[in-house]
Structures are given as structure tokens and as C-alpha cells.
Amino acid sequence: MAEWEQATEDIVYRGRIKVPYQWWVGETGSHFFIKLRDEKKLLGRYCARCNLVFMPPRQACPRCFNKEMAWRELKDEGTLVSFAVPAYTSELHPLEPPFAYGIIKLDGADTGLTHLVAGFKEGRLKTGLRVKAVFKEDRTGDIMDIRYFQPV
Amino acid sequence: MGKRTAIVGTGQTKCSSARKDVNGQELINEAVRRALEDADLTLSDIDAIVIGNMDHFEGINYVDTWSVDGSGAYLKPIIKVTTGGTTGTTVAFAGYYHVASGLFDKVLTVAWEKNSESDTTGAIVTAIEPILERPTFGGAINAMALQASMYMAKYGATEEDAARVAVRDRKHALNNPYAHLHLNITVEDVMKSPMISYPIKYLDMCPRTDGACALIFASEDTAEKICPKPVWVLGLANRHNYTLFGDQPLVPMITMVEAAQALYAKIGITEPLKQFDVMELYMPSSYSGVQWIEELQLCPYGGGPELIASGVTDMGGECPINPSGGVLSTNAIGATGSQRVAECTLQIMGKAEQRQVPGAKMALASGFGGCFWSDLMALGARKPG
């Protein structure tokens, strides 16, 4: 390293990427969110070829590309497949602790929905637990219209 | 030695300023599905997938793994390649090398962008060195205008010279159902359009587009069984020199000069204007449409305006450029290079319908992006020896 390099302070430039995004949900997803917003209904998509109900919904079957999928109304209750309770705080966390991330297999679906779990006593979460969706009062047509799932 | 490799299918989505009807994965799926239909293949025939776009245009990290529902990569190999504006050609290059390596027989490539999901110029500005250049950089329009001002000063080219390219490409787009813009305009219209970055006026510049383009590459072992007229990759070359914008001479644009020299030497091109029947070139502004044909050796330096005015590059000319309507009519940035390759493929397959260049057998596709970077791919009807 040259002499001047050793003598030079290290400058660190603090900047950011703050580009505003608007992600189009598409026709299929919009239908799902409108039903969630207006009727508190959770709809999955059924592929008859694979005999699978996907949640969240897909326009076409991700396994076989079948485009003729059907809507299936699911229960707002399901089973906790896995969960994770963060022990650190983050600006990303949408709920105050204690809360958990959970993968929830809604009754009638073959795949799990990743969402939040709250309203439980610390240390009382278990896989296999039955949980039920708690909907937001003022729903805006996005995934956070479900506030969280809570143990039944 | 590597496998000889051909393109056996192409798929392009409907392009528009905002594809609100589909999310990103669904847009990708539209292109993939069309490519499979075009090649008469199913997803199970595909051995590997390559995908590309720009992360900060849609704000998605790990697009390869995110794309699975649309790209069909479930339990298949997939990688992501990305190089800015050249992404679409970079993706096609990677499709070629996958097959030519002999490790994969049929490879699907997907290039896409949903520019409606962010502020495109804001996102482009993030491509630039953050400490010294980003604070004063104004995006692609800015960069194209800087180069144009230098070109005009050097050769005395005029705003009207560039406007002719804007008119030509928009006219060609009228025959392309995949084009985003269908504009029937005159040189006067271009000249009267608002100045957005001297010397570039509104109609001199490409639009921002949502769109995707898929290609299917196959090896010499199967290409001819899949497709009656596979389109062979004859050669490819690229140059992504330079880290900072001001390091290189912009006139001539040295990356394209070098890429053309390398490609032409490889495949024996001495008179590109005569030897290629059609070209699809990534030219985001009308000014690049005048200048870069010089770097491609279609005419001497400074001869661009005359060549454009002569009509040689119009439909019906000796070597039509951008029968698709080019980038000036459609620019889903990550997809754009692949769309050039797709149009060359359609031309050689004889599937270009209203915009078919009769008897097209050899075509040149280009990609542009990054720090004035260039990609070139030559395609042909005849299997390389």
C-alpha cells in the first residue's frame, strides 16, 4: 500500500435506494383480494390435473401449467405447519411481540399460507395447532387484511 | 467440441405501458407458454431455464427462485443472469452456452420487465456508481442525449437525420402485433414533439413497457426434429468494458466496434450490409439508430445519416433494420434484447407475417446497456459447418 493510502481516512458514503414500487396483483390475485376485502372469504385455486388446491391462488398451475383452474372457497381456519417466533426486533415486523411467523394449511388447501400468528401465550405455540384468521376491520384489498391467525 | 445450437421456438407477450391484468410471474408465464406452443413442446421437455431482468426495476431479489410459478422451473435447473439493458441478449447468450456445452439439450430462456411497477428513470439511475456519478445522472435519456450531442458535433448530423429513424421504426411497428406503440408519424411530428433532453425529443425516445420474451434453444441432436426450420446461432460476441461512463470514447461507441470486429471475424462477415438480410438492433433513441450502424460497419463513420436517408434500412431495402418496430416502439428493458433475437428468429423461420423480409436467411441481433455495453448475436437458416 502506498504511503498516501495509509494516511488517507476511509470515507463511507451513506445513501439509499428508495424507488417507489407498485406491484400489479393481476386479475387472479385481484379477485382473491376483493373477496377477502369485501366478504372476508379466502379462495384457493384448484388444479384438477394435479388434484391440488393452491394457496395463495395462482392463475395457472405451477406444477403442470394447466390454465383451467377453478376457485375453491377455503375455511378461514387451518393447521399450523411450522412457526417461528423472532426474539429480535426489526422495523420489518408488523406486530408487537409476542408474535410468530407461521405456515398455515387452511382447511381445503393443499399448500400452506405463510402469515402471522398472534394472540397466543408465550411458549404455547405448537405445530399442529388449530388457528383461525382474524380479519382487519378496515380492509384495503391486500394480504394484511388478515391481521393474523390466532389459536382456536 | 460444443454442440451446434438453434432456436426452435419464441414467445412474446402482449406489450403495453402497464400490464395490470397480470403479476410478474403471470407475465413470464404468458411468454413461456407461447414459446412452448410455438415449438410444440411441453414443460417436461425443458432441461434448464435461464431468466433475466433487473432487480431494482421491480424490487425483487432472487428473481430466479421467485419466478418458478411462471417460468415452470419447479424441480428444474434455473439461473439468473443480468447485465442491465443487455440483459435480454445476455439471457439468450446463456441459453446458447447451456446447450452448446452439451450438458442440456433443450433450454428455455425468459427475459422480462414490468417497468410500470417503478419509476423507470429512478431505477435506471441506481445502475450508476453511487458516490460520484449517481448524484448528477439523469438516466438513459440523459446518457443517450450526451452521446447524441457528441455525435452531432463530430459529424454535423442533424435532428432531422435522427427523426427519420424514429419515423422508420414506428412505421415498421404498424405491422407488428407485439409492438407496444403503433404510431403513424412524420419527421415533422418528431421535430415538433417536446424536447426532453437536448437533442432528444419525446418521439426520438423509446417508451417504457411491460413485457416478456421467451426463447427455446435446442442442440443439433434434436433441433431439426422439433422444428422444420430451426434458426442456428452462427456466432456471438460482446463487450462490457468500462466501469465509469466517461472512461470511453462515446463516438465511436467502442464496445460495439469491438464486438462487431470479433463477431465478423469469427463467422466471416466482410460486408455486413450485403451478408445480413435483416437486423434487429437495440437502439433506445433515434440518434443511436443513426450512429451505431457505423460501428456495425454498415457505412463509414459519419455516413449514418446518408444510409438512413437512402432507404436501404427500410422495409424493402437491401437490409431492413428493425422490422419489428424496434426498441423505439417497445422497451420492456430486460426483455428487449431477447425480443431482438426473437424477431430475427421469426424472420428466418418465415413467420414474420406482414413484416416478413422476403427470403431472410441471415440476421443480426444486438443488445445495448450498462455502461455503453454491446452484445451481438448472428443467426442463420443454414446449420454451421
Added chain:
Amino acid sequence: MDKVGIVGVGQTKYERRKVGETYPDMIYEVTVKALDNAGLTIKDIDNVITVSNDFWDGRTISSMAVQDACGCRHKDISTVEGDGLFGAFYGAMRVLSGSFSTTLVVVHNKCSQSKMNLITNAMFDPIYTRALGLDAITSAALQARAYMETFGVTEKQCAKVSVKNHGQAKNNPYAQLPLDIEVDDVMKSRVLCPPIKLLDASPITDGAAAVIWADEKAAQKAKAAPVWLKGAGHMTDAYHLGDRDLARSPALVGAAKKAYALAGVSDPLKEIDVAEVSDVFSYMELMWYEGLGFCSEGGGGQMIDQGLTGMNGVLPVNPSGGCLSANAVMVAGLARLIEAVLQVRGEAGDRQVPNCKNALAHGINGPCGQSHCVMIVGR
């Protein structure tokens, strides 16, 4: 498959924060090291693959930063975004295509310059998942629980991976976190998100790495004996976490199957002499044992209990110290490959596995090891 081999390797020291160094500084360092290692000059390189990630770097076209430093001027070049091992695989393909005789592959990452949880949150679907605020740690905890509960793998078994790898790192001068620890230390380390604790997780790391591929003819010019590519494969699982069986890794099974088939490996535990796998979290190493076929499904915990993957085991895993001891995220897979090459060459110093003929390197992309690349190199 034609022959393509690695003739040169270079790595920076992996550190928590290289405050005085830019991406091109690091890339120049590893490029020069790899060239020196191969006994080649930049003129001998006829194409380059750079690997980087636009999110980590805070720059669209992050590769633009390193074009000068990787010596690509007047050459063909391309960029893979993802783990370095995927980039290395593409670099090898370009040689196998017959278009090039050598490929330089470089990768960089400075994880110190951005916020891990914001960067990894952007892996998740913006429409259905991202607003929940998941990141690499919370998503991994979902997988860890699914895996451990399904097969009865314990936190102590995971802790043994951490003890093993941090201990092995003591013999690797490039590692960031060589540690003398015991299972108890891991168990008592700060809880991040149960069952994951601080010492179950890989650190924040800055670093870069490079390898040079050469075909048979070009390899003759190099001073080091080439380490040949024997087989490689890559594959991805489904995207949404709930679409996957998080306790299993079918994509790794598929990637390994392809690599083994090309390499003619039928019993990896016997035929592979050393493996470098992606232990971003301690539980992952155990899961990947299973996916790689080192043991049967659910047998990862027993494997570590029996010491089969320690330095004196039947198949030493991560003699380099693994990702747990240095994880410059995009660099990780290439670091695994470089260690594999050093082991085959017999140049791994105090961590050398005796008589190493075939080595395996592994890298992952996406949330919870969604996408895998497996590569086997050997003499």
C-alpha cells in the same frame, strides 16, 4: 462431457468489515491471486463471468463496478446473479461450449454495507408475503422447526455442526470466525429465533473469490495441475414456502443426482472424499447431508453424532469452516469450490483431508435453500 478444470483460485481474507475496500479493490486482489496461482496472465483469459447481487450492492447492474478490476477489457463477459457456484457452473459451460479455452469467474459481496434483513426480505413475494416482514433468519427458523420436528433432530445436534465448523476454521487462514467452542456455548448463545441461536447462524462477511477454468489444452500452460470438473447439477424447489415440504430438499436430491450421474458416483459417502456444503445455518448442513445422499432421510442428526463428517470421519464436511465461519453471501458457493480444489490439490494445509481424490462443493439460492447447485471436482 469434455474436460474442463480449475487451474487457479484466489480468495480475500473474509472479514466482518473491509471498510477501506471497494468491490473492485477486492476483485482485483482475487483476480491477481487466481492468475498467479495458475501461473497465467490476464492475456491468457478469454472470457469472464462476474457474480454479484444488485440488492446487496445497492446497485442495478452491480457487475459494472468490477469490469476494470476483473480484467475483462476487450473480452467477452457475462454476469450471473446468485450464489458463486452457479456462476462457476456457467463459466464451465462456456468452456465446454468450445467457444472459449479459459473462463475467469469472480464474485464479490460486502454484507457489511447493507441491512441483511431488508435485503433478504426482498426475496419474498411482494404481493402475498413481503409485508409480513420475513427475513433470512425467520424463514430459516420456519424450516429448521419443520425439519427438526419431522425427523426428531435436536438443537444439540445442530450445535455440533457449529462446534465442528468453527473449530475446523482454525486451520483456515481465510476464515473470519475460527472459534474454540463447545455445544454448550452454542446452546447458551443469544436466541435469534428459536430454534436458531446466534452460533447456529453465519456471520456478516465481506469478501471476494475467483477461479479460473481451462480446457485441456489451455490447462497445459498453467503451472498447477488442473482439478477437473467431474459432474455438476442444479435445481430449484417451489417458491412459496407453503408449497414446499420444508423438512426435505427434493431440489438438492435432483441436483446431486445429476452431478453424481455425470461423475459416475453411486455411493457418495464412499466415493466423495471431502464435501463443502452450504451451512448458512447449522441445521442446513444436516439437511443437506440427507439431500446429498450421505445418509438416509432424517439421518443427518445421527451422522453428526457419530462424527462421520468431522476431520477424521469417513466424509469430512466443511474443513474450511463453512459459511458458519465466513459468509459473504454470493461468494459462499465459490469459497466452497475453492476449498474443494485446494483439498484435491493437497494444498489445504493443516486442514488437509488425506488422499483426497474427489471433492464436492455445494451452493444455495433463494429462501430456505430453494435452489441448489452441486459440483464434483477431482483428479
Added chain:
Amino acid sequence: MSQKKDQELLFVSSGEAEQPFEWSAGKHISKLLVEMRDHKRLIASKCPQCQKVLFPPRRVCADCFVEMDELVPLKGRGVIRCFTVLNFGFVDPNTGLQKPVPLASAYIQLDGTDTMFLHALEETDFHKIKIGMRVEPVWEEKRQGQALDIRHFKIIDE
């Protein structure tokens, strides 16, 4: 599909989300920024092999693939090699706010250097800017060791 053609099409917004970064400038750019901040001076790198002088300074000469240790002081003045005046508004990704336009910029070749670099121009009427014009930096009073310590370059008569 069951839904109507004229259905409401939704989007999800990123809101105020941003990613902060701490980019290391490295020794060469740090030295430049310190010189700018403390002395209103510009420096470049000189290649020991091709003898070219590159601005901004950097470690590697791409043509020769060698390290550049030598720094060369510059006088600061230069010449416009090309220019534009942008009137197209966009979101500044560093702030999330609209960037003010018109934004005049140029590739400037500083005296004694072999490269051009991008910076802002004071003059925003494109009719009044010509390639070949001489320029000099206009320094901010309070300098923080960043690119915009030079507010812009102004056209000068020499």
C-alpha cells in the same frame, strides 16, 4: 375465468420502504473526496504503464491491468466534451423525491486527464452550451466529502 373483464385491478405499494447502504469509497476516491472537502482540489490516478491520467482516480488501469499508486494533482478546469439538459422528471432513488429539472450535465475532460467524467452544469439553457467550452468547478461553502461538494461546473471565458 370467472371474473368479469371490467374487474377492479389492484396493486400493492412499497410505501416508504427503502434500503440504506454504506458504500466504502476506497482509498482512491476517499483521497479525492478529502482533497475536495479540505482543499477544493481535484486529483487523478496515473498509470505506470500507459502513462494515462484517469479521473476520477481508481486502483486499476483497465487497459493495462495494473495498479495505480501515483496520484496527480489537477488544476480543476476542463472542457465540455458533450452535454444535455434533461427536462424529464424522475424520482431520485437516493431520496424518493422528484429530482428537480432542468438538470444540465456534461462529460467534462479535466485539463491533464485522458478521461471524461459526468457532472452537473450551471447553465440550463441548451442553446447557450457548446461542446468545447471551458468550465471550472463551483464549490459549496460547506463541503462534506461528497460529489456535490462541487455544486456544478460553470462555463468560463479564457
